[in-house]
Structure formats: C-alpha cells, structure tokens
Amino acid sequence: MFRSVQVIQYGFLLAIGFVSGVICFQAFSLDKSMNLIKLVDPRVLELSDVTMWQTILPIVAWGLFVLFFTTHPYLHFFARLVVAVKATFFGFGSVFLLTQQESILVYSVWWFPFQLIYCILLLALCSVFGTRKVGPNRKFVFNKHLFITLMVAFTVMCVGEMFVISYIIN
Template sequence: MRNYLTIQYTSMIVICFICGVLCYQLFEMAQIKQVITIFDQRLLSLEKPTIFWNVVPFLVSIIIVLFFSTHQYLAKIALIFIAIKMTFLGLSSVFLLVQHDSIKMYAYWWFPFQLLYGILLIMLYEVMKRQQSSRALKRTLPYNRVLILLFVFVLIGALENFAITYLFK
C-alpha cells in the first residue's frame, strides 16, 4: 500500500510540474506575473527578499494543508492545494530560467527547496489523513509526527534563508 501511495504522489508531482511548464507556454507574460504575485513574489525581483516574504509562502501553505486535512469532508481540498503548488513550481521554474537566465538561483535555491516543501506538505497531509481514518484513536491528532514535520519545515526554511543569503550577495 505504501509503494502505491509513493507512486501515486510521485506521479502527481511530475504531472503537475509538467502542467506548470505547459501553463507557462499557454499564458501571456502579464498573466504569469499576476500568478507569481499571488503565490510567491520573490521571483519577480532579483533583490534579496525580506525574511517576512521568505516565511509567508510556506507558512500559509502549512496552515491551509493543516486546516483542510483535519476536516473529514474537506481533506481532498488539501491535496488539490498541494497539486496547485506543484503546478506553480513548474510554472515558476520556467519563469525563473527564462526571465532571469539564472541556472544558479534555480539549482541552488528555487527548485530543491520548493520540491522539498511540496513533499513535506504531502507528508503532512498523509499524517493528518491517516489519523482521520483511524478508528481506534478517533479525534486525536498525531502531535509528535506533526511536530517533527513542523521542525523539518523550520529547518528547511532556515536552509533556504541561508541559500538566499549566499545567492543574493
């Protein structure tokens, strides 16, 4: 069963990333910039982003996934949100490579950290979903697993800030 879920989520990430690349080809540049402004404004300028704008995008993602995955009937919305985030990863990756001509920023900062955030969001969704479907421990949250995932989010956020500091000297 776990292998099936791994294949399913990996396929979701790949398909959503490819759809993001296709969206870049289909949309006009004004529309792409509008989408990037909504999801993550850091890509629009080549200046070092403030710590506030480094924290806001992934903090909002965590809150949305936690909110929807804790509700029995709304859990699929969290998965749809994660799929949208992966689609945005594809769209923004092409934007970063084409508009800024910066393979260094893409390879060291954008792609690895956004992919890790997406994988961690999937893990958070699975932990919360599995707890909702468990009959023995109904209505209790897996605090230790959630806290570990939140700690990993903070650790990756700190590594991302270090990479941003290194790249935007």
C-alpha cells in the first residue's frame, strides 16, 4: 500500500512540475527564457554542436544534487524538491521546443522521452536511502542494489541520448 501511495505522489510531483514549467514559460519573455535555458541546458537551443560533456554534465549534476539530499538524514525531503525543479525545467524546455516550428522531431524523439525517463530515474534515486524500524529505534539504510541498478540505467540512458543526438537528429 505504501509503495502505491508513493508512486501516486511521484506522479503528481512530475505532473505538477511539468505544468509549472509550462506556466513559467508563459510568464517569461522569449529573451529571458533563452537565457534561462542557456544556463540550465544549452543543448535545447542548439543541438548541432553538442559535445559528449554537454550531455553527461547535466545528468551528473542533477543526480549528485538528488543523491546529496537523499543521503542526508535531515535534508532528504529536499531531494524531491530538486526533482520537482528538474520536472519544471522539463516543462519549460518542452514549451520552448514546441513553439519552434522546426523542432517537433527534436521534441518527440529526444527531449520528451529522455527527460521524462531522467525525471523518473531521479525520483527512484530518492528511494536509495531510507529508514528501517529496528526495535524502538530507526536505522538508516543505503540500498546498494537499487543504487547500482539506477547507475546502470543512467548510463544506458546517457549513451542512448548521445546516440539519438548524434545519429538521428544530426
């Protein structure tokens, strides 16, 4: 029962974050939107000259933020906030790509599927560190198997994203 409630909470977090990004895009001017996109993920503006590091760095940065907060016993709730910010940028970048006439292919093949899966993987990363009740006390537990599985999934997704950018879009 608890896991199904958690999945529903994560689904709402992604949906509300995405819709918040759409609303934020409507509130910003195009120049300010482009400046924010250039700061967070410049690949959205120009996909023709993407390096391997421009693909790896955003994934690693978001993952480290989430991992830092999720492994801290008193700040673990900030990990979901970081994922909500990522989902907000996912919605923000989605509206930007959809408003550009030539980027429907880029949005449908690259941006939407990969960013959605990254957000889901980041939410799963929030579950790596948890508490178990041991007698009257709580014990903090790091789930190594889930962590290794998520690292493999992040690596596969990163390689897949580089393949899509290199061979399908360009």
